[in-house]
Amino acid sequence: MTALQLLFYICAALLFQLTIGIGLAAWRWRRNVTSPTTLPFEAGAREQTVAWPGLRDFRVLRRQFEDALLTQCSFHLVPVDGVALPPFRAGQFLTFALDIPQPAGGASRAITRCYSVSDAPRPDAYRITVKRVPSPPNRPELPPGIASNHLHDRVQEGDLLRVRAPSGRFFIDAETEVPAVFIAGGIGITPMMSMLGWCLEKQPGRVLHLYYGLRHGGEHAFKASLEALAAQHPALQLNVVYSQPGPGDVLGRDHQHAGYVDVALLRQTLPHDRHAFYICGPPPMMASLIPGLIEWGIAPQDIHHEAFGPASLAPVQAAAGEAATVIATAVDIQFRRSGRTLMWDGQDASLLDFAERHGVAVESGCRSGSCGSCETAILSGTVRYAVKPDHDVAPGRCLLCVGTPSSALVLDA
Ligand SMILES: Cc1cc2nc3c(=O)[nH]c(=O)nc-3n(C[C@H](O)[C@H](O)[C@H](O)COP(=O)(O)OP(=O)(O)OC[C@H]3O[C@@H](n4cnc5c(N)ncnc54)[C@H](O)[C@@H]3O)c2cc1C
Ligand code: FES
Structure with missing residues (x-):
């Protein structure tokens, strides 16, 4: 073999190796982006899981009201492509790109809204639960909530919705079994349903406390399923708190406490121990609870929270004394x-x-x-x-x- 031939064979071998390497890298990248089913459900990373790029079509398999007043409606969603759903962290939300028809037949309006997944992660379907948002009581001239009313009034079983993959950093910490305290106000129950479901399945020995604040029994969502879970799992302590119980609401049967979910109630009812707090509720509840917990001595890293809307809440760090500065100069x-x-x-x-x-x-x-x-x-x-x-x-x-x-x-x- 001549030196030239040898050089040719070496170059050909190198080229072959390079082609295989590039092909393998491209296959791995494609597999990660497009076939998230290969990721384990229990992947340990604490990062967001972005499971598919852009929007994916889902069909509404079933609708179901969750409260007696019919203000909170669940939508069970299945992927149109039939591919198994990727893993997500219990507590995360989906982002919906909605096309909302305008009155008088004008062009439809594109609206983006987020809704938490309201049951434990599973590979075949998501459930979201949407509360109908009325006009503010003191401003009846304003239009009611666009997306929530559209979903309630127009989106029916069989309809398609365009959805971004689950995301968000409000999710159960799967790496600890420290007793968890879930605190929900109103529709803030949705991420708690997901986290509760996950814990009961994956960490059956973990002590769980749910504090669920509502006005009265009419808006008590998931009542029967929560009561069934508590009856089945002695590690789950249910604390339902009505602030304005109705005539038919019975203390001890429908709710465990009257009043509000506040730090005084938590101090009275929680054992003196370390807990991981997960909080989601309306702005007044969160604005009083979070500084109250810090004052009680709870470490900020044990307080996880999410607001369902405009930055309605001072961040934990700010509540702990670190002032947020906004540039004021022109x-x-x-x-x-x-x-x-x-x-x-x-x-x-x-x-x-x-x-x-x-x-x-x-x-x-x-x-x-x-x-x-x-x-x-x-x-x-x-x-x-x-x-x-x-x-x-x-x-x-x-x-x-x-x-x-x-x-x-x-x-x-
Ligand atoms: C991470 C995350 C998770 C969420 N999860 C859930 C969930 O699980 N379930 C759920 O139900 N919601 C959830 N939300 C809230 C949800 O995304 C929407 O914000 C909610 O449904 C209201 O949207 P809307 O389009 O119906 O209301 P909007 O149209 O945004 O209106 C909101 C309110 O503003 C009033 N309004 C309208 N015009 C004006 C005006 N000009 N000036 C002042 N006020 C006005 C309306 O009357 C209404 O009361 C979540 C939000 C986030 C960020
Ligand atoms: S990140 Fe959701 S609107 Fe800005």
């Missing part, structure tokens, strides 16, 4: 695509509020840093967050809903 914010340059004057809580106040059209969903709908490229300048958002923000991009400028900005919006 800086220019340029929305490049909209062709608008406006002066930030520190009046708004976020760049999203600022954009909307000035009529600049920007995408939004959760308005609390969780869903990524408002993620926008920063062409120049810097953005700060009072606390790290739940959604992982890509480099060079920002979340308008929880960000404020820390310099002049040019945004691709």
Whole structure:
């Protein structure tokens, strides 16, 4: 064999190896992106699990009201492609891209909304539970909630919904069996149903306390299933608290306490021990509970919480004394695509509020840093967050809903 032939064979072998290597890497990447079923349900990572890119079609298999007043409706969703669902962390939410028909037959309006999965992770279906949102009682002239009313009134069994993969950082910590205290106010019960279901199945010995605050029995969702779970699992302590019990509501039968879920009740009823707290409820409940728990001596890392809407809650760190600072000096914010340059004057809580106040059209969903709908490229300048958002923000991009400028900005919006 000549030296030239030898060189040829070496080059051919190297080329072959390179081709195999690239092919293997591409296959692994594709498998991770498109075939999440290969991931184990119990993957130990604490990160968000993004299981499919973009939107996926789901069919509404079943609808079911969960309360006597028919204000909370569950939707059981199955993937149209029939591929098994990827793993997710109990407590996470789905993001829905809804096309909402406008009255008078105008073009439909695209709306993004998040809904927590309301049962334990399973490979074939998701369940969400949506509360119908009326006009605010003191502003009857305002329209009722767009997405919740659309889902209640128009989305029927057999209909399709476009859904982003589960995400969010409010989920049960699977690496500990420290007694868990789930505190739900109203529709804040949904992520708790998922976490409870997961714990009872995967950590049957774990002590669980559910505090569920409601006004009265009419809005008591999942009543029969919660009572059945508590009867079946002695490790689950049910504490249902009605603030305005109705004439038919019986203390000791329908609810265990009258009043509110507050720190006084927790101190009275919880054993003196370490607990992991998971809280989701309306702003007044969370605004009093979280600082109250910290004052009681609960470590901030044992308090996990989620707000179902606009940044309705001071973050735990702020409650613990670390003040959130918002830049107050005047800086220019340029929305490049909209062709608008406006002066930030520190009046708004976020760049999203600022954009909307000035009529600049920007995408939004959760308005609390969780869903990524408002993620926008920063062409120049810097953005700060009072606390790290739940959604992982890509480099060079920002979340308008929880960000404020820390310099002049040019945004691709
Ligand atoms: C992570 C996450 C998880 C969630 N999980 C759930 C869940 O499991 N179940 C659930 O039911 N919800 C959940 N939500 C809340 C849900 O995403 C929606 O915010 C909720 O359904 C209300 O949306 P809507 O479009 O119906 O109301 P919107 O149209 O957003 O209206 C909200 C309220 O604002 C009022 N309003 C309308 N116009 C104005 C105006 N001009 N000025 C002032 N007020 C006005 C409306 O009357 C209504 O009372 C979750 C939210 C997040 C962020
Ligand atoms: S609107 Fe959801 S992250 Fe900003």
